[in-house]
Amino acid sequence: MVTKPLTKNIDMSRPPLDIAAYEASDGYQSIKAIAEGLSPDNVMQIVKDSGLKGRGGAGFPTGLKWSFVPRGDSAPKQKYFVVNADEMEPGTFKDRLLMEGDPHLLIEGMIIGAYTIQASTAYIFLRGEYKVSEKALKNAIAEAYERGYLGKNIQGTGFDLDIILHTSAGRYICGEETALLNALEGKRANPRAKPPFPQVSGLWGKPTIVNNVETICNLPGILTYGVDWYHGLTKGNDHGTKLFGISGKVKTPGCWELPLGLPIRQLVEEYGGGMRDGLELRAFLPGGGSTDFMLPEHLDLKLDYDEIAKAGSRLATGTMILLDNETCPVGMVGNLMKFFSHESCGFCTPCRDGLPWVDEIFNEFESGRGTRKDLQILHEHVDYLGPGRTFCALAPGATAPLGSGLKYFADDFDKHIKEKRCPYRH
Amino acid sequence: MAKIVIDGIEYEVNPNNNLLQECLSQGLDLPYFCWHPCMGSVGACRQCAVKQYRDTEDKEGMLVMACMTPASEGSIISVEDPQAKDMRERVIESLMISHPHDCPVCEEGGECHLQDMTLMSGHNYRRYDKKKVTHRNQYLGPFINHEMNRCITCYRCVRFYDDYAGGTDLSAQASHHHTYFGRHEEGVLESEFSGNLVEVCPTGVFTDKAFSSNYARKWDLQTAPSVCTGCAIGCNTTPGERYGSLRRIVNRYNSEINGYFICDRGRFGFDYVNSEERIEAPLARKEGQLAVVPKGQLQSAIDTFQGSDVIGIASPRASNESNFALRCLVGDENFYSGISDAEHEATQLILSLAKDSAFNAPSVRQIELADAVIIVGEDVTNVAPRIALALRQSVRNKAKELAEGCNIPQWQDAAVRELAQHDRSPLAILSSYATRLDDIASDIVIDSPTEIANIASAVANRISGHAPAASSDEASVAQIAAQLIEAKRPLVIAGSTSGSVSQLQAAANIARALNEKRGDVIDLCLLVSEVNTIGMSLLVNERNSLGAALEKISNGQTKKAIVLENDLYRRAAKQKIDEAFQKVEMLVIDQLPSATTAKASLVLPSTSFSEQESTYVNYEGRAQLSFQVHRNHAAALPAWRWLSDQQSGDIESLINRCAEEAKNFDKLDDLLPDLNQFVAGMKIPRQSHRYSGRTAMKANLNVHEPKQPVDDQSVMSFSMEGIPATKDSAVLGAAWSPAWNSNQSISKFQEEINGDLKQSHVGELLIERNETGSYLSLDQRPNNLNENLQVAVAYQIFGSDELSAKSNTIQERMTDAYVALSPKDAKSLDLNQGDSVSLDGNGNIAIACIRSKMKQGTVAVYCGDNDIDRHSLGTTIALSKVTEAKMKRGIQGLIVSDLCEEGY
Amino acid sequence: MQASVIASTATQARKLCAEEIKEIEHEMQLYPDKQAVGLEALKIVQKHQGWVSDESLLGISKFLDIPVSDLESVATFFNLVYRQPVGRNVILFCNSVSCWIMGSESMRSYINGKLDIDFGGTTDNGDFTFLPVPCLGDCDHAPVMMVGDDLHRNLTEGKVDEIFSEYKSKE
């Protein structure tokens, strides 16, 4: 029984499997199933049944998303399938593992996705700095063409697919799916208004699906081993496995494929090896830089989308950033604010002009000049940059660590003001 | 119609609009920046936040951007909700973080949308105490100043300049709070609509450079509703004057014509009015020289030009009143056209087509509705720029149609563009050279003038076999014909400026064929070149061409002529004019000296467009009233006054008389507002109620403001006295409404956003269509079968119009005369880019401009500011290289996309 | 879109080299719209020239017939397009949160002291340009940086010394 469908082929001490070895490890079985008669509608139903949720951050059900793509004769002929491989969320290092470790898995998943929505062109929007992934994917794509998994009439299915690897010129906002489409079109990566959603008018105005790398890597397993198997993987309410990562001052930081629904504590203590000697866990961001802080008291919650949401945060990318008791929480939030401020695309006012102010205020705190008035302004910005106020989700993402940080680390902010310096600096 | 509830009050709204637009239409004050009535919504500024509730049960509500939310049936929103207000206050606070707060030295101050919105949003205490972001400004040419520090990043500039007007040299650069709007490097903004940036920018980033150097606050300008005299479209403008000099021109909203935008010729081409060269006093020839006429002798000098043998030559740039007064003076028979014979012939044809019930002359707004267009021979951008801007919108009808199919609202600007990509409604251009609209054209045919007429005929014949037969191997004929047949609202554009009657005839046949095939009235837009070409031509007998007048002079049938505001050297070959001028004694009335005034025996100074009240008839046959803005402080009078009895009478009675006596003009008097319709019968002040008369700027000279003259002629007064036009927008000079000091206040005067002005005057269409015409046979002038090159006429937006070309601002953008030719022809003539070329061996010299898209055998001649005696050139010419070249400006500034770079 | 360029500016354009043209033409097959190729062309030119000069920008504009201001608009938007000359090796130093927790600030000052440049600077000898970069997605090996195309993990002062000497000796 396969229990780690995402990483079963991954061994970072060697190059990724070539296509023959990949095939030998049940690879490309799903394409054979398609060739044997699975219709796009069948595949869509299977993916819906699997309960797969997007791993890019928002956790939106994948099958449902696909079903919004117009079908039938009146629908535009040209459609696009796009892989979001722009991984730039601070503290997130999971898609890199998949692409460097098992590129064929992604390609197989892409064929499934593209087939389902009947897109004959697929782009991988890859972060420019991911040079190793680029090389691995290039090789794998070439192999897949050679073996007839890409190109015209794939495996006799009558379905054509070209995969084009696009390397980004760098900007966090490119990860936002509509900004990504603009970047692919060679435009400034400002996000687009929704509606219309990309499923209706996306890349070059055509119906488009954007999925995260990890989401897509779930597809071959679901098709090859079936929905029941997939449902059996989990330990919680959400289905399948997920990549979970830990960074920060734990003994063994890293990224592992684990069933959804595992208690957080198990992840931190068993896989992360617990905090380094002499340090205590102060708080953690459960799924990258745009999630709310959680506290040690939350350690017994399950790694499920809903459960984490109940605690006021988001599972999001599933890669945790741990804050220890000797690192300044104000500095940590400040670091994130600098990031968000710099990566704002500059389109909408609250984000463009609000975040730099927030950033400036953190600089003041850092150098001991922060005031109560500044603190008040930070509090206001939590609302001001929140969901619905800005054009896209970047700024609301920034308010997650900001708002929860102000709440949980109020004492630390106070100390900075009172002592006119960062109390963590010696 | 849908019902929505705003703060507890129910409103009837149009569900196809967004909430912001509807709130404004209902007269509510909701602040905004990035939204523009003509450019739709993008949701960037977040200033228009309101609270929306799911239903009556929902007490929480949710903040939404009004501009990005449809005004759908049953919507419940609150503008006054504290959370929404707080959001708007935060947004404006953010926008002001790096703003320099330099209102006292900013040209926008006092009519600044940012100032208005700051107040409206309730931001009045500054909390930001960190460093501001600053930028470096760029030199953007003679029209526009750049002051980036004032930017609030609303993206309106690039959305207008690139998306709306098709410009390519302004863009958003960098990102986050360093976002910058400028060119890739310093240099002249290329778009001929760049001046609109001044009005589109809600703050003082892009300001009017010419105005800056001679500045007065909006409230210190004396203004009145005026009409642009730059071309035959008749865009509505508001000129502003202070201390006797005309300072600037801004757009004046007219729902049928210019809407919110005018071109740069119209905006910047006025300062000839302030020229030191203006004729200040009556001049008479004495011993060969023109000298000021002593006071007592003037009337007798004028009186010598009376009698049945005096002829009058009319003017296409003079008002109806002046032309009509001249006609009254000399009589119908002695009243002659003031345009070239070729243009006269074409214009007469245009007038006959204007009476044809098969056609409609589309307004600019109607042009925007066209979904398939063919242009035959006209360089629209350079002769009727505002229509070129309208055509850029018309090709987007395809996008709008696609959007409708996908349920994307039309105001979702970016989404509509994204969906359509490069899909456009068809626009076919048949021309003798590449034009500025080529980038949006679906079909471009470049050929000789005769062949263009032939191809157009072939299109007509393809549409209906009844149209005169024509054969052409041009591949796109069938496609162009099909596009026009299938369109919802096809449009045919042609005109007199191509210089080819046969092209005009062929275009008329296309429209006729469409009418026959489709059975509906066809939009036929016929362009003429000057502000009142149509008005003048309606007053002139068809046979009274300029040529006929010159012949009469040559024959000795007349010895005296009155020339009205016209430099006849622009109208006929120099030799002919010279000959005629030797045989005739002339009274010339004009504003500036010209080659013609130099030959006059009596010169009378006339007022400029801004110094008189007058009417003009545009290309559609639409008559419009233009008010006097300020007085001429010299002896100039409106030309009609010189020509009427005893220099008296008033404009109203003249207009009434014209309406009574002149055929087609019977609706002219409807243009006149009636004082009784105004509040308490009070006049409308030309000065704002903040006009700082007594804080005289010239206090160093004299602390007394001169007493304002009394205007006994019009419904406006030369002072602050009276009641500003709040409701009666027929005389809306500068729009202003409480809390709305900027031009955006116009929404307070509209029936609805983008709609008609309340009680609006959009002019009167004079010509009745009650004739049925038939196909025209083409009047092809036989081509001299020689080695020569066929001549097409070229124009420049900056230079081709006589008066605007005398403005200093425009002159900075003008080029010399040039002759455009194909690389092959250039090669055989051994010509390089920029060489001097003799056009005919008679001293007509132009600069060679080698263009890759010219057809071999055709040249396009641009005459510069009358550098070339164009009427002496035949339909074909022989070019030769000349060595000496004394050019004033060169052709560096010429903006053409197909200039061959390294020669050929 | 037609690029209407006043002739005098266009003559400053650099003629793209054959390699660049070949690669740009390849990209044309991959994207249905030339604006997309414009961004690819910027990356290609940078790959060959190290950065995108004004002359190169004009060269691309001319070659693809895209308005130069559109190119500038995207060139200045993206972090990895350099519109100023950079050193032979670009250091992309992760300054995001996990690396920050793991001490990237002190590593930054160490490099700063060692090369005598801070973020945005280029060494006098043109060997290195030092730039910050958002999270490099290698947080379990923080702190990290890239030099050229190579990723360097678990940085320590000793490691940094080694890395720089290696790049020096590469030349």
Ligand SMILES: Cc1cc2nc3c(=O)[nH]c(=O)nc-3n(C[C@H](O)[C@H](O)[C@H](O)COP(=O)(O)O)c2cc1C
């Ligand atoms: C600012 C911002 C950055 C994002 N960055 C990424 C990213 O790097 N990778 C990713 O897969 N999704 C990212 N997302 C989420 C995407 O917009 C989108 O939801 C996701 O790619 C959808 O894929 P999924 O349905 O497979 O999760 C980002 C969202 C925002 C608002």
Ligand code: SF4
């Ligand atoms: S929130 Fe606004 S400025 Fe920020 S990235 Fe999104 S669209 Fe751009």
Ligand code: FES
């Ligand atoms: S006007 Fe609505 S967001 Fe700018």
